Amino acid sequence: MEDQNDVFYKWGGGIDPEFLAIDRAYDEFLVTDDGREIVDAAAGAAVVNLGHSLDGLEDTISDQLEDVAYLSLSHFTNEAPERLADELTTRAPGDLNAAFFANSGSEANETAFKLARAYHRERGSPTKHQVVGRWQSYHGATLGALSASGNTSRRAAYEPQLQNWPHIPPAYPYRWQYDGTPEQQAVAAAGELETVIKQEGPETIAAFVAEPVSGSSIPAAHPHPAYYAEVRRICDEYDVLFIADEIMTGLGRTGPQFAVERFDVVPDILTVGKGLSGGYTPISAALVCDDIAETFAADRERSFDHGHTFSGNPLSAAIAADVLERYTDDLLATGRERGAQLEAELETLRDHPMVGDFRRAGAMIGLEFVADRETKAPFDPDLNVATRIYEHAMDRGVYTYPGSGSIDGVAGDHLMLAPPLTIGEDA
Numbered sequence: 446m447e448d449q450n451d452v453f454y455k456w457g458g459g460i461d462p463e464f465l466a467i468d469r470a471y472d473e474f475l476v477t478d479d480g481r482e483i484v485d486a487a488a489g490a491a492v493v494n495l496g497h498s499l500d501g502l503e504d505t506i507s508d509q510l511e512d513v514a515y516l517s518l519s520h521f522t523n524e525a526p527e528r529l530a531d532e533l534t535t536r537a538p539g540d541l542n543a544a545f546f547a548n549s550g551s552e553a554n555e556t557a558f559k560l561a562r563a564y565h566r567e568r569g570s571p572t573k574h575q576v577v578g579r580w581q582s583y584h585g586a587t588l589g590a591l592s593a594s595g596n597t598s599r600r601a602a603y604e605p606q607l608q609n610w611p612h613i614p615p616a617y618p619y620r621w622q623y624d625g626t627p628e629q630q631a632v633a634a635a636g637e638l639e640t641v642i643k644q645e646g647p648e649t650i651a652a653f654v655a656e657p658v659s660g661s662s663i664p665a666a667h668p669h670p671a672y673y674a675e676v677r678r679i680c681d682e683y684d685v686l687f688i689a690d691e692i693m694t695g696l697g698r699t700g701p702q703f704a705v706e707r708f709d710v711v712p713d714i715l716t717v718g719k720g721l722s723g724g725y726t727p728i729s730a731a732l733v734c735d736d737i738a739e740t741f742a743a744d745r746e747r748s749f750d751h752g753h754t755f756s757g758n759p760l761s762a763a764i765a766a767d768v769l770e771r772y773t774d775d776l777l778a779t780g781r782e783r784g785a786q787l788e789a790e791l792e793t794l795r796d797h798p799m800v801g802d803f804r805r806a807g808a809m810i811g812l813e814f815v816a817d818r819e820t821k822a823p824f825d826p827d828l829n830v831a832t833r834i835y836e837h838a839m840d841r842g843v844y845t846y847p848g849s850g851s852i853d854g855v856a857g858d859h860l861m862l863a864p865p866l867t868i869g870e871d872a
């Protein structure tokens with residue numbers, strides 16, 4: 446029966462008696478039905494970047510409701526999705542000048558993967574269809590997104606339904622075993638992509654997808670910038686599209702608007718979700734470069750037949766456009782400051798015997814727990830160390846994001862802190 450509860454709680458119905466009922470939320474606080482305040486140090490699932498109960502959204506919503514809430518973007522357009530696309534692509538690096546909207550991170554990534562295949566087909570390479578992912582990554586729950594994902598525990602039950610796409614090791618300096626300087630190690634790690642492309646045959650590879658800074662599977666892990674320079678070189682050499690999955694990192698989470706800016710690399714497709722609406726509506730997007738957009742410009746319907754009923758609906762687009770305007774340079778600077786402050790306040794943990802690695806990228810912190818700091822040996826997964834630490838933090842009124850034993854005994858337990866960028870200095 447326990448297993449059933451695990452499944453059913455996500456369907457609602459209050460089946461899990463352990464779950465706290467949250468009646469309301471404001472700024473970085475969740476308020477339970479019995480009045481207890483919990484600090485939301487994970488911003489939901491790294492979503493609520495601007496905090497809960499944002500002022501002023503009511504007017505945007507009611508104005509849009511008065512105008513038009515829904516249109517099928519297969520046949521119509523509207524000022525709200527146009528404005529959102531403009532705002533997003535203006536902020537995006539390089540020539541990521543077109544936006545394709547969806548409703549979740551998984552859908553945005555599915556869009557990116559299908560776009561990659563369709564792009565190559567249009568350009569006379571119909572056998573290029575595989576998407577190379579990395580182990581210990583997460584790109585979404587739907588079958589294509591899960592196929593590219595390398596989180597073995599989330600994949601396990603569905604293996605027979607997944608595409609047999611190749612994976613390379615993650616960008617995970619703490620556990621790399623390459624020789625040399627951090628830069629040389631980064632180049633060696635990126636070289637795994639070239640090896641896999643050659644093994645599989647470049648004529649089969651459509652794209653490589655990576656979280657520029659890793660999210661839930663290895664929170665805040667990120668390589669020396671040489672890694673992405675090498676990825677870019679390899680992708681260009683073998684005519685492979687580079688997809689940056691910024692569902693979690695996009696919009697200020699790791700410091701700049703987009704995490705790729707940390708590495709000075711421009712992907713061919715960049716996906717955003719979570720922080721795009723900051724949790725105020727389900728919406729996501731795949732931003733594509735000029736070359737891809739132009740490939741489809743002549744006859745979009747024929748060459749990229751894809752979309753979702755609610756893609757870019759005006760109500761969600763208006764909400765996201767309002768939220769997006771709030772990601773100002775000042776706001777991003779505040780996020781960076783709060784991230785640095787949090788790191789400083791947790792500094793004593795760096796030497797804790799259980800903490801193997803303590804990573805930060807902007808306002809995302811990852812703590813990795815190990816049984817032995819020397820050997821980096823993980824804890825026995827049955828001990829559920831991260832979950833137990835999560836529970837202790839909850840007892841003290843702090844919500845964090847745990848990951849336990851998901852990585853085939855390679856890594857193991859970690860905790861992510863990803864508070865709203867606007868979290869109060871004293872929280």
Ligand code: PLP
Binds near residue numbers: 490551586690
């Ligand atoms: N990509 C990354 C990096 C994510 O962190 C997530 C969700 O956690 C997804 C994709 C999937 O997004 P969604 O749950 O909105 O489908």
